[in-house]
Amino acid sequence: MSDTKSGFSSAEREAMKQRAAELKEAKGVKGAAKRAKEYDACLAAIEGLDGADRQIAERLHVIVAEEAPELLPKTWYGFPSYARDDKVVVFYQPAAKFDTRYGTVGFNQDAALDDGDLWATSFAVLKVTDEVESTLRALVAKAGG
Template identity: 50%
Template sequence: MAEKTTSSGLSADERAAVKERAKELRAQEKAGKSREAGTKAVLDAIAALGDDDKALAEGLHRIVSDVAPDLVPKTYYGMPGYANADGRIVVFLQPAGKFKTRYSTVGFEGPAHLDDGDMWATAFALLALTPITEKKLTELVKAAVS
Protein backbone atom coordinates (compact mmCIF):
# COMPACT_ATOMS: atom_id res chain seq x y z
CA MET A 1 0.00 0.00 0.00
CA ALA A 2 1.40 3.41 -0.94
CA GLU A 3 2.33 5.77 1.85
CA LYS A 4 0.22 8.91 2.23
CA THR A 5 1.72 12.03 0.76
CA THR A 6 1.44 15.62 1.89
CA SER A 7 -0.01 18.36 -0.28
CA SER A 8 3.48 18.98 -1.71
CA GLY A 9 3.65 15.36 -2.91
CA LEU A 10 6.21 14.22 -0.33
CA SER A 11 5.61 11.31 2.00
CA ALA A 12 5.88 11.90 5.73
CA ASP A 13 9.29 10.16 5.71
CA GLU A 14 10.52 12.30 2.83
CA ARG A 15 9.26 15.47 4.51
CA ALA A 16 11.06 14.46 7.73
CA ALA A 17 14.26 13.84 5.75
CA VAL A 18 14.07 17.31 4.17
CA LYS A 19 13.59 18.91 7.60
CA GLU A 20 16.49 16.86 8.99
CA ARG A 21 18.72 17.98 6.11
CA ALA A 22 17.88 21.66 6.69
CA LYS A 23 18.74 21.23 10.38
CA GLU A 24 22.02 19.51 9.44
CA LEU A 25 23.00 22.27 7.05
CA ARG A 26 22.43 24.91 9.73
CA ALA A 27 24.52 22.94 12.25
CA GLN A 28 27.26 22.30 9.68
CA GLU A 29 27.39 25.98 8.78
CA LYS A 30 27.88 26.84 12.46
CA ALA A 31 30.59 24.19 12.90
CA GLY A 32 32.43 25.05 9.67
CA LYS A 33 34.66 22.24 8.41
CA SER A 34 35.28 20.90 11.91
CA ARG A 35 36.25 17.23 11.72
CA GLU A 36 35.41 16.83 15.42
CA ALA A 37 31.88 18.21 15.01
CA GLY A 38 31.31 16.05 11.94
CA THR A 39 32.64 12.94 13.63
CA LYS A 40 30.41 13.53 16.64
CA ALA A 41 27.36 14.02 14.40
CA VAL A 42 28.10 10.82 12.46
CA LEU A 43 28.76 8.79 15.60
CA ASP A 44 25.53 10.12 17.13
CA ALA A 45 23.64 9.15 13.95
CA ILE A 46 25.20 5.67 14.06
CA ALA A 47 24.34 5.25 17.76
CA ALA A 48 20.68 6.01 17.00
CA LEU A 49 20.40 3.17 14.46
CA GLY A 50 18.94 -0.28 15.03
CA ASP A 51 21.40 -3.11 15.61
CA ASP A 52 21.70 -4.37 12.01
CA ASP A 53 22.06 -0.88 10.52
CA LYS A 54 24.42 0.13 13.32
CA ALA A 55 26.79 -2.76 12.53
CA LEU A 56 26.87 -1.74 8.86
CA ALA A 57 27.39 1.95 9.67
CA GLU A 58 30.18 1.17 12.15
CA GLY A 59 31.86 -1.01 9.53
CA LEU A 60 31.62 1.69 6.86
CA HIS A 61 32.94 4.27 9.34
CA ARG A 62 35.93 2.03 10.11
CA ILE A 63 36.61 1.39 6.41
CA VAL A 64 36.44 5.07 5.48
CA SER A 65 38.62 6.03 8.45
CA ASP A 66 41.22 3.43 7.43
CA VAL A 67 41.37 3.84 3.65
CA ALA A 68 40.18 7.42 3.12
CA PRO A 69 41.23 9.39 6.21
CA ASP A 70 41.00 12.68 4.29
CA LEU A 71 37.23 12.32 3.99
CA VAL A 72 35.44 14.31 6.68
CA PRO A 73 32.55 12.65 8.51
CA LYS A 74 29.27 14.56 8.30
CA THR A 75 25.64 13.58 8.32
CA TYR A 76 23.70 13.56 5.08
CA TYR A 77 19.91 13.67 5.52
CA GLY A 78 20.51 12.20 8.98
CA MET A 79 22.61 9.36 7.59
CA PRO A 80 26.33 8.73 8.15
CA GLY A 81 28.27 10.34 5.32
CA TYR A 82 31.82 11.31 4.39
CA ALA A 83 32.76 14.43 2.46
CA ASN A 84 35.76 15.60 0.45
CA ALA A 85 37.80 18.76 1.16
CA ASP A 86 35.16 20.82 -0.67
CA GLY A 87 32.50 19.59 1.75
CA ARG A 88 30.74 17.48 -0.88
CA ILE A 89 29.53 14.03 0.15
CA VAL A 90 31.48 11.20 -1.47
CA VAL A 91 30.00 8.15 0.27
CA PHE A 92 27.11 7.58 2.68
CA LEU A 93 25.05 4.80 4.21
CA GLN A 94 21.27 4.82 3.83
CA PRO A 95 20.09 2.57 6.67
CA ALA A 96 17.29 0.14 5.89
CA GLY A 97 15.37 1.26 8.97
CA LYS A 98 15.27 4.90 7.90
CA PHE A 99 12.92 4.25 4.97
CA LYS A 100 11.70 0.80 6.02
CA THR A 101 13.42 -1.00 3.15
CA ARG A 102 14.70 -4.56 3.19
CA TYR A 103 18.38 -3.60 2.77
CA SER A 104 20.71 -0.75 3.56
CA THR A 105 22.39 1.08 0.72
CA VAL A 106 25.93 2.37 0.43
CA GLY A 107 25.73 5.30 -1.96
CA PHE A 108 28.36 7.31 -3.79
CA GLU A 109 27.76 10.87 -4.94
CA GLY A 110 29.22 12.80 -7.90
CA PRO A 111 32.69 13.45 -6.42
CA ALA A 112 33.34 9.69 -6.16
CA HIS A 113 35.70 8.41 -8.84
CA LEU A 114 33.85 5.22 -9.75
CA ASP A 115 33.58 6.04 -13.45
CA ASP A 116 33.70 2.96 -15.65
CA GLY A 117 33.02 3.87 -19.27
CA ASP A 118 29.61 5.25 -20.10
CA MET A 119 27.77 3.56 -17.21
CA TRP A 120 28.58 2.57 -13.61
CA ALA A 121 26.87 1.82 -10.32
CA THR A 122 26.63 4.52 -7.65
CA ALA A 123 24.69 2.58 -5.01
CA PHE A 124 25.05 -0.88 -3.56
CA ALA A 125 22.57 -2.88 -1.49
CA LEU A 126 24.13 -4.18 1.71
CA LEU A 127 22.60 -6.80 4.01
CA ALA A 128 25.62 -7.76 6.11
CA LEU A 129 29.24 -6.90 6.59
CA THR A 130 31.07 -10.11 5.77
CA PRO A 131 34.72 -10.51 4.77
CA ILE A 132 33.61 -10.44 1.10
CA THR A 133 31.39 -7.34 1.40
CA GLU A 134 33.97 -5.60 3.56
CA LYS A 135 36.65 -6.23 0.92
CA LYS A 136 34.36 -4.91 -1.84
CA LEU A 137 33.43 -1.79 0.19
CA THR A 138 37.11 -1.14 0.89
CA GLU A 139 37.88 -1.35 -2.85
CA LEU A 140 34.97 0.97 -3.70
CA VAL A 141 35.96 3.60 -1.12
CA LYS A 142 39.59 3.47 -2.29
CA ALA A 143 38.47 3.92 -5.89
CA ALA A 144 36.07 6.72 -4.92
CA VAL A 145 38.89 8.85 -3.50
CA SER A 146 41.60 8.03 -6.01
Protein backbone atom coordinates in the same frame (compact mmCIF):
# COMPACT_ATOMS: atom_id res chain seq x y z
CA MET B 1 3.22 6.35 1.03
CA SER B 2 3.22 9.87 -0.40
CA ASP B 3 1.36 12.75 1.14
CA THR B 4 -1.19 13.92 -1.43
CA LYS B 5 -0.46 17.58 -0.75
CA SER B 6 3.34 17.61 -1.13
CA GLY B 7 4.08 14.34 -2.94
CA PHE B 8 6.62 13.40 -0.25
CA SER B 9 6.25 10.69 2.36
CA SER B 10 6.56 11.59 6.03
CA ALA B 11 10.00 9.89 6.07
CA GLU B 12 11.14 12.00 3.11
CA ARG B 13 9.87 15.19 4.76
CA GLU B 14 11.69 14.21 7.96
CA ALA B 15 14.94 13.67 6.00
CA MET B 16 14.57 17.12 4.44
CA LYS B 17 14.05 18.63 7.91
CA GLN B 18 17.18 16.83 9.10
CA ARG B 19 19.17 18.26 6.18
CA ALA B 20 17.90 21.77 6.93
CA ALA B 21 18.90 21.32 10.58
CA GLU B 22 22.37 20.10 9.52
CA LEU B 23 22.87 23.20 7.38
CA LYS B 24 21.63 25.50 10.15
CA GLU B 25 23.89 23.76 12.70
CA ALA B 26 26.96 24.26 10.47
CA LYS B 27 26.24 27.91 9.67
CA GLY B 28 29.02 30.16 10.94
CA VAL B 29 31.12 27.26 12.25
CA LYS B 30 34.44 26.80 10.49
CA GLY B 31 37.66 24.85 10.54
CA ALA B 32 38.41 22.35 13.28
CA ALA B 33 35.25 23.24 15.22
CA LYS B 34 33.11 22.44 12.19
CA ARG B 35 34.92 19.15 11.55
CA ALA B 36 34.55 18.14 15.21
CA LYS B 37 30.83 18.97 15.19
CA GLU B 38 30.28 17.01 11.96
CA TYR B 39 32.31 14.06 13.27
CA ASP B 40 30.20 13.96 16.45
CA ALA B 41 27.00 14.17 14.39
CA CYS B 42 28.12 11.23 12.24
CA LEU B 43 28.88 9.12 15.32
CA ALA B 44 25.53 10.08 16.86
CA ALA B 45 23.75 9.06 13.64
CA ILE B 46 25.50 5.67 13.74
CA GLU B 47 24.76 5.22 17.46
CA GLY B 48 21.10 5.95 16.76
CA LEU B 49 20.84 2.92 14.49
CA ASP B 50 19.91 -0.63 15.50
CA GLY B 51 20.68 -4.14 14.33
CA ALA B 52 22.12 -4.63 10.86
CA ASP B 53 21.91 -0.91 10.08
CA ARG B 54 24.20 -0.12 12.99
CA GLN B 55 26.60 -2.97 12.21
CA ILE B 56 26.92 -1.88 8.58
CA ALA B 57 27.30 1.81 9.44
CA GLU B 58 29.95 1.06 12.08
CA ARG B 59 31.91 -1.12 9.66
CA LEU B 60 31.66 1.49 6.89
CA HIS B 61 32.97 4.11 9.32
CA VAL B 62 36.06 1.97 9.99
CA ILE B 63 36.52 1.20 6.28
CA VAL B 64 36.44 4.89 5.34
CA ALA B 65 38.87 5.79 8.13
CA GLU B 66 41.31 3.13 6.94
CA GLU B 67 40.90 3.34 3.16
CA ALA B 68 40.16 7.03 2.58
CA PRO B 69 41.12 8.99 5.72
CA GLU B 70 40.93 12.22 3.71
CA LEU B 71 37.12 11.84 3.64
CA LEU B 72 35.67 13.62 6.64
CA PRO B 73 32.70 12.22 8.61
CA LYS B 74 29.46 14.23 8.72
CA THR B 75 25.75 13.66 8.28
CA TRP B 76 23.71 14.20 5.13
CA TYR B 77 19.93 13.99 5.40
CA GLY B 78 20.63 12.30 8.73
CA PHE B 79 22.75 9.58 7.10
CA PRO B 80 26.30 8.81 8.24
CA SER B 81 28.36 10.31 5.41
CA TYR B 82 31.91 11.08 4.39
CA ALA B 83 32.92 14.14 2.40
CA ARG B 84 35.77 15.82 0.57
CA ASP B 85 35.66 19.61 0.36
CA ASP B 86 32.18 19.55 1.96
CA LYS B 87 30.84 17.38 -0.88
CA VAL B 88 29.50 14.00 0.22
CA VAL B 89 31.36 11.18 -1.51
CA VAL B 90 30.01 8.10 0.30
CA PHE B 91 27.08 7.59 2.67
CA TYR B 92 25.05 4.88 4.35
CA GLN B 93 21.26 5.03 3.97
CA PRO B 94 19.82 2.79 6.70
CA ALA B 95 16.98 0.43 5.84
CA ALA B 96 15.02 1.70 8.84
CA LYS B 97 15.11 5.27 7.54
CA PHE B 98 12.57 4.60 4.81
CA ASP B 99 11.35 1.18 6.03
CA THR B 100 13.05 -0.70 3.22
CA ARG B 101 14.29 -4.28 3.00
CA TYR B 102 17.97 -3.30 2.94
CA GLY B 103 20.27 -0.41 3.65
CA THR B 104 22.46 1.01 0.93
CA VAL B 105 26.00 2.27 0.67
CA GLY B 106 25.84 5.06 -1.86
CA PHE B 107 28.38 7.12 -3.74
CA ASN B 108 27.77 10.60 -5.11
CA GLN B 109 29.24 12.08 -8.29
CA ASP B 110 32.44 13.22 -6.56
CA ALA B 111 33.28 9.59 -5.82
CA ALA B 112 34.96 9.18 -9.22
CA LEU B 113 33.87 5.58 -9.63
CA ASP B 114 33.41 6.18 -13.36
CA ASP B 115 33.97 3.04 -15.38
CA GLY B 116 33.12 3.51 -19.06
CA ASP B 117 29.53 4.34 -19.88
CA LEU B 118 27.90 2.48 -16.95
CA TRP B 119 28.73 1.98 -13.27
CA ALA B 120 26.89 1.42 -10.03
CA THR B 121 26.57 4.21 -7.46
CA SER B 122 24.53 2.41 -4.82
CA PHE B 123 24.91 -1.02 -3.26
CA ALA B 124 22.34 -2.91 -1.22
CA VAL B 125 23.93 -4.36 1.91
CA LEU B 126 22.27 -6.92 4.18
CA LYS B 127 25.35 -7.61 6.31
CA VAL B 128 29.08 -7.08 6.12
CA THR B 129 30.74 -10.39 5.30
CA ASP B 130 34.45 -10.68 4.40
CA GLU B 131 33.53 -10.49 0.70
CA VAL B 132 31.29 -7.45 1.19
CA GLU B 133 33.97 -5.71 3.25
CA SER B 134 36.57 -6.38 0.57
CA THR B 135 34.30 -4.89 -2.10
CA LEU B 136 33.47 -1.86 0.05
CA ARG B 137 37.15 -1.28 0.81
CA ALA B 138 38.01 -1.25 -2.89
CA LEU B 139 35.11 1.08 -3.73
CA VAL B 140 35.88 3.48 -0.86
CA ALA B 141 39.59 3.55 -1.72
CA LYS B 142 38.76 4.39 -5.34
CA ALA B 143 36.11 6.92 -4.32
CA GLY B 144 38.53 8.62 -1.93
CA GLY B 145 40.77 9.14 -4.91
